[in-house]
Amino acid sequence: MNDPRRYVVIGGGLAGLASAVWLAEAGKQVTLLERRGRLGGRTHAVEVPSLHDLPDNGQHVIATGYDNLFRYLTSVGTRQHVQFPDRGILRWPGGRTAVMGTKGLPALRSLLGAHPDMSPVDRARAAVATVRLGWQCLNQPADLAELTTDQWFTRLGMPAKAREALWDWLALGIAAEPVSQGSAKAFADVLATGIRLGIRHREAVSIGYPTTDLDTLFVSGAERVFERHGVQVRHRAVARHIHIENGVVTGVTLVDGEVVPADAVVCAVPNSSIAGLLDDLPEHDEIYAAADKLGFTPIVSTNLYLDRPIGTKAAMEALIGGGGVIDEVFDRQRMHGRNPLDNWLYCLTTSGAYEQIHKPHHEVVDEQMALLRRYYPQARDAEVVHAQVVPMPRATFSQVVGTEGLRPPQQTSVPTLVLAGDWTSTDWSATMESAAQSAARAVELLLGLPAPQSISN
Template sequence: MTSAEHSDVVVAGAGASGLAAAVALAEAGAKVILLERRPYIGGRAYSYDHPALEETVDSQHVVLGCCTNILDLCQRAGMVDAIRWYDELTFLEPNGRRSLMRSGRLPAPAHQAMSFLRAPMLNMRDKAAIARGMAHFLRGYPTTDDESFAVWLKQTGQTERAIRHFWEPVVVGALNDGFERCSVKYAGKVFHESFLRSSEAGLLGIPAAPLSDFFAPIAQMAERLGVRVKLKTGVERIEQGTDGRWSIFSGGERFTAGSVVLATDFKQTRALLARLPNHTAEAEALSNSFDRFIAAPITTIHLWYDRDVTDLDHAVLLDTRIQWMFGKSRIRRWPAARGSYLELVISASWPELEMGREEILASALRETELFFPAIRHATLMKSGVLKEARATFSVTPGLDRFRPEQTTAWPGVYLAGDWTRTEWPSTMEGAVRSGRLAAGAVVNDPRRFMAKETPASGMMRWLSRAFR
């Protein structure tokens, strides 16, 4: 065992939550060490060089205009061109028919009303049902998470096509699970923020670089602030000494600090906390709460063609297993001579976990050709399938009471991660919020590092006041 390296705070995990916590604490003047067990940063939002494909691959993540904390962090890191912004969403049917959702001249919440009324993917009965449902989220969304979205759909009389062509692609794509395992609270949050609050809140942002590259400027900013970043350094255990300081062990190395932020997933966090003395009901309740979390998978299919096969940067695909198509070569501004790169996303992909690569690929190719017939005239140069078995956690009804706060029963130990109590689902924004909340807990000022929320605009400013 080498001699201990001392700091004020050790942050375990260099995903979005750990990076956010480390930057905030360093800006507050703390000496911080950031440990990451992988050879790259980003946590679950990562990219890597695929040796067989000789390509950099990741599972695409997106942000919205309402994701104020990750956007603030990016702004602080000087990432002006790191995100491509889009003010419209294309819903594609297998026959190639397009429905566009975009902002117009009407004030919020009616800013997308004209494009919604013109959308051919829905008939007037479907649109009336959706409008009736959306009215429930004008004032916000439920403060409790006890009801499933499946129950809500029945209560509001949604039509089969409205569910299939609107509610399902948005909810499954955003929350990565089916209606029974998504609470109305978080589904309602998605619709309130994306479609009603303001045109700015609903803007879609897609990282313009592979995810580890996307997060690199934030890690570089952390290092400029004095954070010591150590990759390939996984935390094996933590112990508290008689002086109250914490020892963090990784292989033959030991780090000591007054505080520890565990910015790890709920499985690894549980394992680390299980080795600590458990003398309180609070500690026992936290241990039991981990049983309530369900990890949800995402499968992505990566296709490289010799030519451009679509004029769209992204699209929602209807009536198929695939929820999203991202034209990554277009998003990343590849030259035409380089060909095209598509990523297809299957959310809540439990069936695909049991399927072989060739079966998944064959099915995806058949379905994709229905939406993009130009593929028939292109050559598939290479392909890959990426399964993320623990991509997110499911916001199941009633989970909020088990999502832990950033403080713990062990003084000096704090929790970060999108699964903690952030009031957000499993997203990059939720992760950054958790890291900033954990940093606030360390300095005993919980909201100190939090960014302001996106303000409501148009009539929503009046509605927010009226229904407050």
């Protein structure tokens, strides 16, 4: 029998898109409400009309362990647009580089000491500390949630050079917070997930990237699914309140006063937008307080179109050193097979960008160009053809010490209302996989509801 229930998904980011796609695949009637004029949330392309190019709001990398994200990409038909390279590059000022293996034995070697200047003693110490770190990820010390990653690395005896070349950078990438603030537990939890997935897949987790823009990767395919299954997508539909009567969801009020009828809702908005939506839910105070405490961390992305190539050796390069925040440089020619005549696109991403986020765009561009010139000899005379700065003050929720246990589960006390979004409780930090995993769990809960006739109206 057809399910007559109306499923409403609030939020058209990855969590909402995946929820809507999977509900539609299951044959449900779905309406997707998105506040903005476009879908994609924090993963989207930003057009540069003057150059007919489509860079992203920020370079996104993908891990082999992103099982739910791959399920989504398979559903929307874009799985082929993700690639996993064999290596990345670590780069020091002046242009010195070291290869960082991302697969198999080279990856293991990098894990145990990627810095070219490490002495044999340091390498041995790094190996011991790394084994200890892996063990403590799976068997966590009771006080881990009280430690920053910095304190944890010190306690593990991780040598400074191993930290500089790998661990501090990895921790910053995973928690989007500098090691002086990032929670050791949040980092350890993600590594534990990676270790478990590596064992399950019999292959260590490695890092890759999309070979196309984020709209093509995440949005266009979803729109095709929506069209095929009759999903109603409403742009500029800002949800204000989810109505619950007698323990069941009845509708969603938009800011203009319209009520969208609903029998089940996936609320897939970020922690910054949750306030007010759940007022009818008995545990709303607790969820709002957690959303507030989780806070935000800023990321600044800079897309630099230069008049010449700068001499990268790999698609992904990490710049080591500097004032604590380490930048990553992504070569879109290598990643996307871009074959430019007169401009070369390099995407730089600064996580935990507490200083940069307040700077005027021209200052950010000047700083990033100075950085490229310091690290890439070929960039010394390069000119900027076009620059685009994308500041994201609320890029992700923050995983500093003290945020342990705050992320709410997808299930609520009202069976027809579920939560999704990267900030809800998952096996990952604030990532696309967290968004996709939260959607998988939210949809599973709704698909497990009793048949329609036994639901009271």
